[in-house]
Amino acid sequence: MFEISTEPQHKLVRLRLTGMLTRDGVADLYRQEHAAIAAMGCRLGDHLCIVDLTDCPLQIQDVASAFQSEIGSEGKARRLAMYTGRALARMQARRIAGARDDVAIFEHREEAEAWLLAGGDGQAG
Numbered sequence: 001m002f003e004i005s006t007e008p009q010h011k012l013v014r015l016r017l018t019g020m021l022t023r024d025g026v027a028d029l030y031r032q033e034h035a036a037i038a039a040m041g042c043r044l045g046d047h048l049c050i051v052d053l054t055d056c057p058l059q060i061q062d063v064a065s066a067f068q069s070e071i072g073s074e075g076k077a078r079r080l081a082m083y084t085g086r087a088l089a090r091m092q093a094r095r096i097a098g099a100r101d102d103v104a105i106f107e108h109r110e111e112a113e114a115w116l117l118a119g120g121d122g123q124a125g
Contacts, residue, residue, distance in 0.1 A: 002029050008040040010117065013049045013077070017056040026066040048116055049077035052109065053084035058092055067096045071103075078102065079119070081112035 001019035006012065013036055015029070037047050059067070071080070082093045083106040090105050097103040106112040 001025065002032075004029075004032055004036050006036050006040050008042075011040065011042050011047045012116075013037060013040075013047055014052070015049065016052040019055075020057060021059060021063050023062060023066045026063060026070060030070050045076065045078060047077055049080045050109075050112055050116055051080070051082040053082055053089050053093060054086075056084070056089065058088060064092060064096055068098070071097060079116055080104075081106060081116040083107065083109050083112040 001017065001021055002025075003016040003018075005014045007014070013033055015033065017029075021029070033049075034044060037044055040047070080097070080100075080103045082090075082097070082103070084090055084093070085107055090107070093105045097105065104112070104115050106115065
């Protein structure tokens with residue numbers, strides 16, 4: 001219940017999450033994301049990532065914990081922007097991301113892309 005696409009010219013990975021995931025689904029997502037990063041000719045950690053959560057319901061705690069573990073892992077994105085129009089989903093995304101200044105959560109895709117590609121600092125929304 002995810003889609004991955006890349007934009008090599010920006011070293012950008014786009015993730016779109018939909019539906020309920022499992023811990024195994026989260027692990028599969030990150031395996032495929034790492035393969036997509038390698039296919040761009042980019043090293044883990046040199047890439048940017050934007051995550052579309054607009055069609056992703058709130059996840060159960062076990063899955064949220066799996067995301068939390070992965071988001072802070074060695075292969076994390078240099079900068080990560082997430083977006084969704086739902087306030088509760090943004091709150092869950094903030095809890096998962098923790099207090100990282102290289103992660104921001106937005107209501108709209110355009111805001112997320114502008115922040116990510118501009119290289120600005122600080123936490124949004």
